[in-house]
Amino acid sequence: MRRSGRLLTWTAALVALLTAVVTVSAGIGPVWIPPATVGKILLNALALPTGVELAGGVPRLVTTSPFAYPVEDVQRQIVVQVRLPRILLGAVVGFSLAAAGTIMQGIFRNPMADPSIIGVSSGAAVGAVGFIVVPFAVPFGLGLRGAAFAGALVAAFGVYLIATRNGETPVATLLLAGVAIQTFLGAVVSFLLLQAGESIRRALFWLMGHLKSATWLDVSTSLLLVAVPFLVLLAYTRDLNVMLLGEEDAQGLGIEVERTKRVLLAVSAVITAAGVAVAGIIGFVGLIVPHVMRLLVGPDHRILLPTAALAGASFLVATDTLARSGSAEVPVGIVTAALGAPFFLYLLRQREVHEL
Numbered sequence: 408m409r410r411s412g413r414l415l416t417w418t419a420a421l422v423a424l425l426t427a428v429v430t431v432s433a434g435i436g437p438v439w440i441p442p443a444t445v446g447k448i449l450l451n452a453l454a455l456p457t458g459v460e461l462a463g464g465v466p467r468l469v470t471t472s473p474f475a476y477p478v479e480d481v482q483r484q485i486v487v488q489v490r491l492p493r494i495l496l497g498a499v500v501g502f503s504l505a506a507a508g509t510i511m512q513g514i515f516r517n518p519m520a521d522p523s524i525i526g527v528s529s530g531a532a533v534g535a536v537g538f539i540v541v542p543f544a545v546p547f548g549l550g551l552r553g554a555a556f557a558g559a560l561v562a563a564f565g566v567y568l569i570a571t572r573n574g575e576t577p578v579a580t581l582l583l584a585g586v587a588i589q590t591f592l593g594a595v596v597s598f599l600l601l602q603a604g605e606s607i608r609r610a611l612f613w614l615m616g617h618l619k620s621a622t623w624l625d626v627s628t629s630l631l632l633v634a635v636p637f638l639v640l641l642a643y644t645r646d647l648n649v650m651l652l653g654e655e656d657a658q659g660l661g662i663e664v665e666r667t668k669r670v671l672l673a674v675s676a677v678i679t680a681a682g683v684a685v686a687g688i689i690g691f692v693g694l695i696v697p698h699v700m701r702l703l704v705g706p707d708h709r710i711l712l713p714t715a716a717l718a719g720a721s722f723l724v725a726t727d728t729l730a731r732s733g734s735a736e737v738p739v740g741i742v743t744a745a746l747g748a749p750f751f752l753y754l755l756r757q758r759e760v761h762e763l
Contacts (some may be wrong), residue, residue: 408688410709410710413704415431418717422717425498428721428728432727433494435728440482440486444478447476448478449486449600451475452487453472474511492621493621497719501692501723501724502633503679506719507676507679508693508719509677509711514650515581516650522693525581525676525695526563526566526585528725531558531559531560532558532592533557533596534555535551535552535554535613535687536600536603538551539606539609541599551686554667556684556748559679560676560680566581571581576668577680578654589703614686615728616690618686619731640712648707649662650710687738690740691748697715697719699718700714
């Protein structure tokens with residue numbers, strides 16, 4: 408099958424899977440709502456632009472839903488206002504972590520790489536825990552999530568600057584710089600936790616990764632911060648494919664290797680920071696999902712990147728549903744680690760892991 412056909416087939420299948428997971432997840436909770444009812448609520452929420460009207464002299468877009476299924480108002484409120492923001496935020500975060508993990512594994516040519524390898528998660532942890540322990544002013548009123556986002560970007564670009572010399576950034580140096588910065592920032596987080604006092608519970612809860620306090624504003628902001636950079640990543644998938652041959656060979660084939668690495672690292676840092684800032688540290692999504700999808704669709708990043716991102720969205724929505732389905736809610740970061748680690752060990756036992 409041609410590449411475009413394979414991409415279309417896998418994309419359609421994964422979109423259908425994500426739709427099914429979201430529909431089932433939105434019905435699960437203290438109040439059970441059948442999937443058919445959830446589907447009607449979601450269809451009713453669809454709105455198409457039908458015109459423009461003036462409201463107080465200001466143009467306003469008029470939308471109309473083509474569906475009008477009868478549903479109970481209480482069920483609609485539960486799905487649309489309570490559960491759907493959390494579910495969609497989980498989809499966006501899973502999408503971002505899996506996409507960033509795919510790019511990192513391609514850059515490092517190593518299936519063991521993940522988004523945290525350049526210090527993004529550790530930097531976000533310092534920013535978030537620092538804000539919790541010693542609240543400080545964050546521009547534009549962004550608060551905890553703004554502090555985490557800023558910390559993630561500062562750490563990632565700090566690792567890049569340390570590893571870059573004479574305009575070149577060797578992958579091995581980047582990896583070692585990332586490990587060193589992660590270790591240092593881990594010590595900073597530990598020190599901050601010692602000073603946390605009564606706020607230590609909030610700090611630990613954030614570090615475990617969760618989607619509990621999701622809002623529609625979080626969804627729209629995160630979606631914007633992820634969608635636009637993701638299009639940039641898609642534009643570089645061919646160059647990343649060539650770089651799998653080795654940097655010298657890629658340079659000989661006309662790829663601007665250093666420029667490509669800079670762009671991919673910067674954009675991956677942004678989308679990872681966008682996910683970590685709203686959900687805390689959620690491990691294994693960016694490691695396992697790209698690895699599994701590579702086994703299924705192959706190493707061509709033109710297919711692997713979009714399919715891994717969609718699979719990551721479904722994976723995190725499913726695991727978060729499991730995390731909130733028990734008698735006591737568990738942070739989703741614990742669930743992804745508990746499920747991900749044994750599954751990854753199973754893969755290692757069943758299949759030999761090769762360099763990319």
